[in-house]
Amino acid sequence: MLIAPSILSADFGDLLNDIHKTEEGGADYIHVDVMDGHFVPNISFGAPVMKCLTGRVSIPFDVHLMITDPMKYAKDFVTENTEFITFHREAVEDPMEVIDLIHSYGVKAGISIKPGTPTSALEGLFDKVDLILIMSVEPGFGGQKFMEDQLMKAVELSALKKEMGYDYIIEIDGGIGIGNIERVEAAGVEMAVAGSSVFKAEDPAEAVRMLKEK
Ligand code: DX5
Numbered sequence: 001m002l003i004a005p006s007i008l009s010a011d012f013g014d015l016l017n018d019i020h021k022t023e024e025g026g027a028d029y030i031h032v033d034v035m036d037g038h039f040v041p042n043i044s045f046g047a048p049v050m051k052c053l054t055g056r057v058s059i060p061f062d063v064h065l066m067i068t069d070p071m072k073y074a075k076d077f078v079t080e081n082t083e084f085i086t087f088h089r090e091a092v093e094d095p096m097e098v099i100d101l102i103h104s105y106g107v108k109a110g111i112s113i114k115p116g117t118p119t120s121a122l123e124g125l126f127d128k129v130d131l132i133l134i135m136s137v138e139p140g141f142g143g144q145k146f147m148e149d150q151l152m153k154a155v156e157l158s159a160l161k162k163e164m165g166y167d168y169i170i171e172i173d174g175g176i177g178i179g180n181i182e183r184v185e186a187a188g189v190e191m192a193v194a195g196s197s198v199f200k201a202e203d204p205a206e207a208v209r210m211l212k213e214k
């Protein structure tokens with residue numbers, strides 16, 4: 001299981017140090033939650049913060065854009081560390097245009113769906129995206145309760161992937177911790193975001209290690 005700690009729950013006053021702890025624990029990606037106060041009712045941080053981390057972090061960035069206008073801002077998140085840029089299906093009318101734009105930067109494109117959006121909303125995109133991000137909380141805040149019913153989407157996407165030979169990575173985000181990581185993996189999830197369960201833990205390195213070992 002790939003583990004992507006979400007820096008939304010990190011100590012922004014000591015961000016680099018917090019990230020280094022997760023690297024020490026074997027984190028695979030740094031999950032970068034970008035919120036515009038419009039697509040979601042909260043503002044996190046923008047590209048300048050992420051750019052400061054570039055070159056000082058040894059693992060790649062998994063950028064999660066919770067913003068209304070990914071066409072306008074995706075480019076700002078392209079750095080030497082950026083491997084994935086994920087945007088929300090609900091935010092745009094023409095997802096293919098955003099996918100093409102992200103690919104034009106040489107970055108992998110992900111698409112995310114909120115808890116109320118079915119996987120059928122991704123029809124026609126399954127062979128176009130590199131990653132599908134299932135939200136297991138309403139996007140906007142860290143530390144919320146995991147929505148168990150969202151695991152069905154992982155089961156569906158996993159079966160579809162096998163049947164059709166698609167390449168997308170199945171990622172889940174929201175409320176993930178040691179108490180549910182095994183169920184999440186059993187449902188077919190390949191990459192899990194963990195915010196508060198890692199950064200609010202006494203020992204973030206150990207928290208990542210435990211998630212990876214489970
Ligand atoms: C929620 C964000 C998540 C969040 C996860 O809108 O997309 O990435 O930081 O935090 P936890 O793991 O605390 O639910």
Ligand code: ZN
Binds near residue numbers: 032064
């Ligand atoms: Zn996220």
